[in-house]
Amino acid sequence: MSSLKSTFVLLLLAISLTECSTAKRIDALKPLPSDDAPMVFTTKTSFVNMPLEISLKEIENQLNKTLNGQIYNDDNLNDDNSEMKITKTAPIKLIEKDGKIQSILPLKIWSRFKYGTDFMGMNDTREINLNGTIILNSDVHLSNWKMTTTSKIEDFSWSESPTIVVAGRNVPITYIINPTLSIFKAKIAKKIDDAIEKTCDFKPYVLDVLEKMSTPFLTSEMYQAWFKLIPMEVYVTDAKIVQSKINMDLGLKCNMQTMVGQQPKSDFSREAIAFKPVTKVPDKVTANVAAISTYESAGKIITANFQGKEFVSGSRKIVVQNVGLWHRDSKIIIALDMTGSINGTIYLSGIPNYNAVTKEIFFDQMDYVLSTKGLLTKTANWLLQGMILKKIQENCRYSIKGNLEEGKKNLLPYLSNYSPMKGVFVNGSLNDFEFEKMEVTDKAMIAFITATGKMNVKIDGMD
Template sequence: MKNLVWLLAVVLTACSSVKKIESLKPEPDDAAPLIYDTEPSFLNMPVEISIQDIENQINKTLNGVIYEDKDITDDDIKLTVWKQAPIQLRSEGGKMKVILPLKAKIFYRYGTSKLGIDLYDTREFDLNGVVSLLSEVNLLNWKLQTKTRISDLDWKESPSMTIGSKVVSITYLVDPAIKYFKGKIEKNIDDAIKKTVDFKPQVLDALAKMSEPSLASETYQSWVRFTPIEVYATDATIGKSTLVMDMGVKCKIETLVGAKPKSLFNRDAVVLKAVKSVPHAVNAKVIAVSTYADAEAIITKNFAGQEFASGSRKVKVEQVKLWHKSGKIVVALTLSGSLNGDIYLSGFPAYNAQTKEIYFDNLDYVLDTKSTLIKAANWLASGTILKKMQQACRYSIAPNLEEGKKQLQRYTSNYSVMPGVFVNGTMNDVVFDKIQVNNKAILAFLEVSGKVTVKVDGFK
C-alpha cells in the first residue's frame, strides 16, 4: 500500500510538472578576428573644371615682369616685358589658347666703337602688344601639364626712328629679339598652370572627407564607410568652356552595424595611375555587415508574443542566440511553457531579394536536438511547428539598404565635399550578390550601379 501511494505521487508530480529538455549544444567555431573578403568598387568621377577658373588662378600667379634683358652690349637691345592686362584663355582646336597682353620697354643702341671710343646713342621706346600661345594639355603626377608655344605676336603700334638717312621700324628690330624671351614666356605660362592646377591636395581632401564613416540609419545604427585604394585619371581634354578629365576611384564600400567605425583612409597610400579610359558607370559593391548580436536582437523581437502549440501544449521563445558553425548558422532558441530549455536549429544564411531579408535556408533541428525532441516532445519535432519557427528566424536589411542608398544618393545630389567641388549623379536599385559568414557576423554583398560626376566650380 505504501509503495502504491509513492508511485501515485510520482505519477501525479510528473503529470503536473513542466518538462525540461537538455540538448547537446553545438559549440561555435574557435574565435577569430572579424576578417572578410572584399571586392573593390569602382566609382567613375568625370571632373569638369571651368577654363574661366583656370584663367583666374593663372592671373593670380603670373603678374608683373615676365622677361627682362639688362645687357645691351650683346645685341644692342635691352628690354623689359610686363603683363599689361589679365591673361585670357580660350579653347581652340582641342588646345588651350592663351592670350597675353603685354608691354615692353625697349632700349635700342646704335652707333659704333672706334679706337676704344664708344660713339653710341640710345633710344627708349614703349610698345604694347598681344602674344597668342597654344597649350597642349595632359596630366602628370596629379598636376595639369601644358606644353605651350607662341603662335603669334601682334604689336598694337609700329613706331619708327630715323638713323642717319634711314627710317627704321622698331618692331623690325624687336621681333628678332623674341627668340630670347619667347622660351621664357612659354615656360612662365607652363609653370603658372602647373602651380595653379595641382589636383592632389583637392582630390585627397575630398577623398578624406568622403571616407569619414557616415550614419546611414540611427534606428539600426548602420554606417556607410568608403575607403579609396587607387585613383585613375585620363589625359585632360579641352571642351568649349571646360577642361574635362575622367577620374575613377577604386575603393571599398561597407555598411557596418553598431558603434561608429574608424576611417581607414590613408592619404599617403593613395596612388594616381594614368589610364587611357575610365568606364562611365559606377559599380559599387556594398557590404552589409550584421553582427550576430544585432541579428539576435531583431529575431528575438520577431518571436515576441508568438506561441507555438500542439493541442494543449504550448511554448514561447524567450531568447535567440546565433553563431557560426562549419559554414552554417546555429540558431539557439530558449523555450518556456510546456517545455523549458534550449533547442538548436541550423541552416545556411540566404537572401530574399523580394522582401530584402536574411533568412536561413534548409533550417532544421540539429541532430542531437531532433533525437531529444522525438523522445521527450515529439509534438515539437513536427515539421509544422518548425516551419512556423523558421518564419520568425529572419531579419530585414531593407532599412539598412534603403538608408545606405539614401546616403549614397546624398553624396550625389549636388554634394559639396569641399568649397568649389560638387558631386552629382544617379543611383540604381541595390542588387544582391552573395552572402558570407564568419564567427562574428553575417555579411551580405550587394551591388549598386549608377553615374557620378564631379564639377569644380570656383577652383581654389
C-alpha cells in the first residue's frame, strides 16, 4: 500500500514537472508610468501664405446689391434754391483705369429749383427730370481689413440736353443744372465710398474661412488620426488693382497638430486672432506639424503587428497577445502579454526613434527592465537570448508612412478648389512631409514633421 502511495506521489510530481517545463508563469514587477501631468510640448509655428484675389466684377455685384433704388435725397429747397433726388436706373459698372477703379453710374435725377428774385415775389420754381451718367475715379486702400476708396466725380453727361419751357420757348438749363450738381459732387462721391466700404469688409469672410479650416478633420481612418489647425495671427499687405482684379497677400501664423484617437475639440476663437498690416508676406506655406500618438493607440497598432506570429527557440515558443506602452524616466515601457511556453507579462524599455527611409517609429536601445531580466534568469533564460529580443524588437514598431501619405491625400481636397463658403475658393499644393524630431511626454509620443507648399484664395460669387 505504501509502495502504491509512493508511486502515485511520484506520478503527480512528474506531471507537475512536465507542466512546469512546457508552460511557466512569470510575474514581473510592473514599472509604473510617470506622474499623470498634462501633456505639454513645444511646437514650431507654421506660416501659410494665402494670396487673395477679388475680381472687380465681384465688387461690382456686391455694390449693386448695396446701392439700389434711390441713392441720394435733398428735399430742402431753401438752403441753395434747389431740391434733388437721384435714383440708380441701371447696374453700376466698374472698370480698371490706370490702377484705379472707374465707376459708371446710370442715374435718373429729379430736381426742383427756384430762380428769379424775391423782390416783390418775382420768382418761380420749375421741376425737371433728367437721365444721365456720372463717372467717378477711385483710389483704392485697405485699412483694418476694409477696402476703402477715395472717389471724385470726373464727368457727368446727359442723354439729352436738359431744357425747360419759359414764355413758350425752350430754354437750355444745363448751365443751371451743372453748377447745382457740382455742389453735390463730394456728397455723391462719399455715398459711393461708403457703399464700397460697407460692401468690401473682408474681415468677417477671412474669419469664416479660418473657422472652417480650424475644424478638426479625419486624415486617417485606419489610425484614427485627426488634423487640427490653430490660427494665431493674420497679416495683410496693401491692395493693388491688376488686370481688373484686386490682389492682396494674406499670411497666417498658426500651429498644426495631428491627434491620434478621439476627435479633438475645436477651440477656435474669433476674438483671439490678431490682425496686422505688413508690407510683404513670404510666398510659401511652411507647415510644422506635431503628429501626436497616444500610448494607447500606439499599443493597438503594435499589437496588430504580433498577430499570427510565434517566437520560437528550439522546442519552446511564445505568442504575444497584447502590447501596452507608457512613459517612464525618458524611456518607453513596452508590456508584452504572452502565452505559450511562458504565460504572463514581460516588460521592455526603449527610446523611440524614427527611420526616415521606411517612415517608421521604432524603439532603439531596447532591453528587458531589471525586474523582468532577473525573473527570466530563473525561469526562462532562453528568452533573454539576443535573437528573441531582436525578433520582438522588429515587431515593436509602427509605420507612419501610410499616415503621412493618407494625411497628405486627405489634405489635397482642401487645396483643390475647396470652397468653405459660397463664393470663396482655396487652391494650392503641398510637398512631401519630412521628419524633424521625436519627443516623448507622459501622455504621448510626438513626431515633428514639416512640409512646404503654396496656397491662394479667390473670392467670386458670394451671396
